[in-house]
Each structure stands twice: as structure tokens, then as C-alpha cells.
Amino acid sequence: MSEPRNRWIVRVILALAVLMFVGVSIVPIISAFNSPTPTNQNTAPKGNLASSDQKSKLQDEVRGYELVLQREPENQTALKGLLQARLQLLSLNQGDVQGVIAPLEKLAKLNPDRSEYAVLLAQAKQQIGDKEGAAQAYRTILDTKPGDLKALQGMVSLLLDQQRPEAAIGLLQETLNNATQANTIQPGSVNVVAVQVLLGNVYAAQKRYPQAVNVYDQAIKKDPKDFRPVLAKAMLLKEQGKTTEAKPLFNSAVGLAPAQYRDEINKAATASPTPAPAASAAPAPASTPKP
Numbered sequence: 001m002s003e004p005r006n007r008w009i010v011r012v013i014l015a016l017a018v019l020m021f022v023g024v025s026i027v028p029i030i031s032a033f034n035s036p037t038p039t040n041q042n043t044a045p046k047g048n049l050a051s052s053d054q055k056s057k058l059q060d061e062v063r064g065y066e067l068v069l070q071r072e073p074e075n076q077t078a079l080k081g082l083l084q085a086r087l088q089l090l091s092l093n094q095g096d097v098q099g100v101i102a103p104l105e106k107l108a109k110l111n112p113d114r115s116e117y118a119v120l121l122a123q124a125k126q127q128i129g130d131k132e133g134a135a136q137a138y139r140t141i142l143d144t145k146p147g148d149l150k151a152l153q154g155m156v157s158l159l160l161d162q163q164r165p166e167a168a169i170g171l172l173q174e175t176l177n178n179a180t181q182a183n184t185i186q187p188g189s190v191n192v193v194a195v196q197v198l199l200g201n202v203y204a205a206q207k208r209y210p211q212a213v214n215v216y217d218q219a220i221k222k223d224p225k226d227f228r229p230v231l232a233k234a235m236l237l238k239e240q241g242k243t244t245e246a247k248p249l250f251n252s253a254v255g256l257a258p259a260q261y262r263d264e265i266n267k268a269a270t271a272s273p274t275p276a277p278a279a280s281a282a283p284a285p286a287s288t289p290k291p
Contacts, residue, residue, distance in 0.1 A: 055094055061085040074110060079103045097127045108137075115141045119150045126158060134158055146175055147182055147190030156198055165206050172199040193219045193226050200229070204236050212236055227256035231265060238269075 065082035068075055083103040089095045101124050108117040122137035135158060141151035152175065159168040172195055179190040196219035203212035213236065219229035234249035250269035254262050 051092060055089065055092055058085050058089050058092075058094075062089070074106065076107065076110060079107050079110075083107070097124055100124050101128075112144075115145060115148050115151060119154055122151075122154055122158075126161075131158060131162060145189070146178060147195070149191060149194055152195065152198065156202065160202070160205065165202055168202050169199065172202065193223045193229060196222065197228050197232050200232055200236075209236065209240065225256060227253045227261075227265075230256060231268075235268060 062082060062085045065078045065085065068078040069082065072078065080103075083100055086095055086099045086103075090097065090100070101121065104117060104121040104124055108121050111117055118137050118141050122134040125131075125137060126134035135155065138151045138155040138158065141148050142155065145151065152172070155171060156168045159165070159171070175190060175195050176192065176199070179192050179195070182190045183192075196215050200212045200215035200219070203209070203215060213233060216229045216233040216236070219226070220233070223229075230249050231253040234246045234253055237243075237246035237249065247269070250265065254265050254269075257265055
């Protein structure tokens, strides 16, 4: 399996590993970053007019929120409105990612207990190429909340993008080593199974298949009712061509998963493997999943 294919596995299973924990607040920025509305010269005039009206309205909203913030720099209603308007403009190919960083920095500072703002800030900084700034934003969260899954997932994705898999493995292993103590101090602060699945994914990306399967098996033993490690193991086996071994695991994952995820699992189980890209192809960047 080529490196690009491994990255695909990481992205897919990484998303499934944390989908029950990622808040809906992440959706707008991910949509703006990863699915911008393309410019289409053949779009009907009516569509162009609607888009132009929408842009004009959003630009007016931005100016209004900016005026409020000139008077009240810490007005969170205005900060959130400005952030949302700029994200919507991004989805229309207007403005740039830099414009969302300032309101995110203020919201993260004003809401230190709400890690989603710092995660969004890290994503924005990574998008503009400020990888050290992104890493610092993730570390700020993990210093006080070492089991924060959104921050862990983001940091792992960043480290993989930087071709630093051993650092990602070390971070996750350290989190697992300290989990018992952390959960004694604050019960439930580290979801061991979710972290184990993330670790297994990194091993899989490095073609260290025995270690990946071993970690998935540990997670399954830890919580036999959790579908995520079962699905992760099934997908890894399928990508290795071990479809017969993978099939009962897919069936088990479907039985264990909440109803809203079963169709996607069935699609993953029945989809034909995509031919692996050439080994010389550039690795696809690991993206932050949306729920």
C-alpha cells in the first residue's frame, strides 16, 4: 500500500474515531477551508445575481460587526457574527483565511474552557501555512486538557502533514500512559479507546500493521461495545486485501454503531478498493474531519 493510500486510511478512520466527540461548531470553518464554492463561468445569471446579493449582504454584516467591535472589542456576539460572516464569504471565494484569525484569537482568549475556538484557530493557522502557530494553539489546549480529542486529532494530523509520525506516536503513547492518573483526577477526561484508535491509525499509515492491529485489539478489549476500533481494524484488513477477515468485523461494527452511521459503514464495507496511486505521488494532506 502506497503512502498516499495510507494517508487516505488515516483520514477516513480518523474521522470515524472522533465523530461522536467533534462539535458542530467545527463544520463552518471546515466547509469554508475544504469546500469553497467554485467560480463557474456557465452559472445562470439568476444564480450569479443571488450570489452577488449574498456577498453584498455578508460584506455589510462584516462592516457592521467591525463597527461594533471598535466600540466593544470583547463583544462576543459581534465576534461570533464577524467570524460566521467571514467564513461564509470564504465559502463564496471572497476574502481570505487570515480574516478569521483575529476573531478566533479573541474568542479563544475569552473562552479558555471552550477548546473548539482554539482548535478552529489552529486549523486556520495551519491553512495559511503557520504550522508552528497551529502547533502552539493545540499545545495550549493539551497543556490543560491532555485528553481533548479534538486537539489530539488536530495535532496528530498536523504532525503527519509535517512527516513526523514518531512525534505523533509519542504524543498518543504519552497520553495513554498518563490516562489512568488523568482519569483519577478528572474522571472521563481521557477517552482511552478513542486515543488507541488514533494511535492504531498512525501505525497503519506507517505500514506497521502488526502494531496497528494490536492497538485496535486492545481498544476492542477495553470496550467491546465501541464500534470505532472494530471498524478501524476492518478497514485496515480490507485495504490489505484480507476481505474475508474484514467482513465479520464490518458486520459487527454495523451492529454496534449508532443508526446514523450504519449506512456509511456499509458503504465502506462494500466499496471496491481504489487503485493505489503511484508510489512517487505526493502524499495527500491529512485533513480535519467533519462530523
